[in-house]
Amino acid sequence: MHDAVREAVAFLIRSREIRPDSSAGPVDFVLHDVDSEGRAREPPCTPPSTATSNP
Incomplete structure (x- = not known):
């Protein structure tokens, strides 16, 4: 099995x-200067200029 996987790769x-x-492994990101994991998982805020659809 190992040889078959190596050949396929x-x-x-x-x-x-x-x-x-x-x-093939998981990808980790290190977030420096973040108070907590919950804060790190919050979506980034959108600047007001991009939140409006003014032409």
Whole structure:
């Protein structure tokens, strides 16, 4: 099974379907200077100029 997975990944890299530095693992982001996880998960605020649809 391991060899089959390695061959499949090598094929995807050669065919440029994925990059050689691709990762199958989870991606983590470190947010510095954020008080809590809840605060880090809040959506960013939208500046008032982009919230209106004035032409």
